[in-house]
Amino acid sequence: MTTIDSGERRRAVDARPLITELIDAPTVESIAGEAWIALVGEDEVLIPIPGDLPVDPLSAWVDVVGPWTGSVVLTTGRRTAAELTRALLGPAAPAELEDEDVADAFGEIANVVGGNVKAALPGPSGLSLPDVGDAPAVRNPADLCRIDVLWRGQPVAISVQGALPALPLTH
Amino acid sequence: MRALVIDDSRAMRRIVTAILEGLGYEVRGAGHGREGLDVLDEGWIPELVCVDWNMPVMDGLQFVSAVRSNPSWRSITLMMVTSESEHTQIVRALAAGAHEYVIKPFTADAIRDKLALLGLLPQEVAL
Numbered sequence: 001m002t003t004i005d006s007g008e009r010r011r012a013v014d015a016r017p018l019i020t021e022l023i024d025a026p027t028v029e030s031i032a033g034e035a036w037i038a039l040v041g042e043d044e045v046l047i048p049i050p051g052d053l054p055v056d057p058l059s060a061w062v063d064v065v066g067p068w069t070g071s072v073v074l075t076t077g078r079r080t081a082a083e084l085t086r087a088l089l090g091p092a093a094p095a096e097l098e099d100e101d102v103a104d105a106f107g108e109i110a111n112v113v114g115g116n117v118k119a120a121l122p123g124p125s126g127l128s129l130p131d132v133g134d135a136p137a138v139r140n141p142a143d144l145c146r147i148d149v150l151w152r153g154q155p156v157a158i159s160v161q162g163a164l165p166a167l168p169l170t171h
Numbered sequence: 172m173r174a175l176v177i178d179d180s181r182a183m184r185r186i187v188t189a190i191l192e193g194l195g196y197e198v199r200g201a202g203h204g205r206e207g208l209d210v211l212d213e214g215w216i217p218e219l220v221c222v223d224w225n226m227p228v229m230d231g232l233q234f235v236s237a238v239r240s241n242p243s244w245r246s247i248t249l250m251m252v253t254s255e256s257e258h259t260q261i262v263r264a265l266a267a268g269a270h271e272y273v274i275k276p277f278t279a280d281a282i283r284d285k286l287a288l289l290g291l292l293p294q295e296v297a298l
Contacts, residue, residue, distance in 0.1 A: 038276030039186070085182070092185045101181075108180040111225070112275045115254025123257045127225055129179070 017068055018143045019160050022121050025147050031116045032158050036151065039109055040087045050148035051155030053077065059135035060106040062114035063163070066125025070143065070162040072114035073135050074106070080154040081106045103132040117160055139165055172293050173217035176200045177207040177234065178252070179226040183275075187221050187252060190279045194286065195293035204229030208237055211244060218246070219291055221273075224253035224264070232267055239268035248289055252277070 143162030
């Protein structure tokens with residue numbers, strides 16, 4: 001059987017919108033700012049000034065699957081993630097935070113920011129459960145909307161990044 | 172009054188629990204829909220359930236459908252508290268039997284206002 005490459009599949013992939021055509025940095029900043037005020041505290045503002053992330057960052061992200069597919073990734077230093085957890089839990093925070101507490105709270109912030117980013121994108125789309133660890137790789141620098149902010153003087157990066165092209169297999 | 176808070180995030184359960192306890196509710200928590208059904212099966216029947224959408228094991232929509240399919244749980248008011256804010260998702264949740272829908276992030280006032288609309292503010296708070 002002869003298979004004719006009509007280029008249809010390639011065109012379908014090429015036709016996928018880039019995130020920069022769908023959402024802009026001020027919108028992401030506004031979504032994150034609202035999430036911070038509601039979850040972290042009324043006076044907890046994000047200042048749109050880039051800062052250098054520490055060498056041992058921690059990321060929390062959710063995946064969006066739909067007409068645009070990718071991840072909404074929050075990255076900050078581990079100490080800042082712990083401080084965020086304490087702020088989120090308030091008086092209910094345990095005296096000594098476990099890694100699990102930080103993963104849970106930081107993941108929930110990513111979930112809220114990601115859910116609201118998803119709502120600003122064309123749908124219908126699905127949202128994954130949050131994941132915490134090393135940030136997923138940026139696949140296509142053109143399919144990326146990133147903001148860098150400071151929270152309590154510490155850098156936080158928020159990236160909305162496409163999942164294509166697929167990463168090469170490594171054996 | 173009793174409330175059951177179902178969310179896979181312990182942090183979010185603590186936040187919602189603190190709000191509801193501040194309003195005078197006796198609150199229990201569950202980490203996913205199946206755990207929530209286990210609480211109801213025990214016979215601990217709340218006036219209100221606040222349930223997240225995206226959770227492992229059993230998600231919020233499945234939980235809402237399960238509660239609505241059991242006539243003995245008809246008195247329970249179901250409020251989805253979730254970051255799913257697409258209009259189509261809200262319609263799905265309401266069609267499945269949720270009474271109210273609160274989008275994360277929310278404020279304590281937003282929860283209180285929704286409960287007031289539902290007539291579920293404990294009397295001493297409502298006055």
